[in-house]
Amino acid sequence: MGNESSRSLNPTELSDLRDRTLFSQQEIREWYKKFHSDCPGGQMNKDEFGALFHQIFPKGDATNFADHVFHIYDKDRNGYIDFKEFLCTISIASRGTIDEKLRWAFSVYDLDGNGYVTKKEVLDIIEAIFKMRGEHNTEPEKIVAHLFAKLDKDGDQRLSDIEFILGAKAAPELLCILESDKTVT
Structure with a gap:
């Protein structure tokens, strides 16, 4: 173009x-x-x-x-x-379908593009979301720990796209944490 x-x-x-x-x-x-x-x-x-x-x-x-x-x-x-x-x-x-949207969300969290999301990457994005919304949350590490407890099925301290997508679909309450325009509690 x-x-x-x-x-x-x-x-x-x-x-x-x-x-x-x-x-x-x-x-x-x-x-x-x-x-x-x-x-x-x-x-x-x-x-x-x-x-x-x-x-x-x-x-x-x-x-x-x-x-x-x-x-x-x-x-x-x-x-x-x-x-x-x-x-x-x-x-x-x-x-997009829920799978397409979750794949896109995964790509936002996968800051280094290696195909996995680490706790640090999730923490960086969650902190950026709070900052963007003008909110102060003193416990973003707790949110990350909760996400990984639910989604990291193989315990390797990183999420594959499959773990991320299947986990988010199986636990819809986690979607509000993953979305930038929702309130995280």
Whole structure:
């Protein structure tokens, strides 16, 4: 798609996005128009992405969490989110199956991308979520210990994507801990 902000999607691009997302062609066109209205250059950098999170969570500091999520969106690791990267992730977040959403959540927690989530990674994300929401929780380590007690079935002190997904599905009360827009108690 490049940096051309004045053009519309060509039929091949539209078809590709239709195949990769759960959006209709009309919805894709609407998202494209909105994205290019907000990002006339056709790309969003980390600062622009962070500014969106600050608008959504004005009472806290969303910097750390936005940085983590930006790296998930930026699939090609070029330092920008283009429309395709944006739309594919939005599709999962808004219309994906529970498995797709949990796979995406796992990728947020897997900070080093090694296919496993450690206690430190979960702690880092949970602290970033509290900070983003402007909440102070003095016991994030307890939350992490509780999660691992429930989800780490093989006791290796790390969660595979399978443990993470199956555990979250089997214990829905844990989903509120894993989601960034829910209250963690």
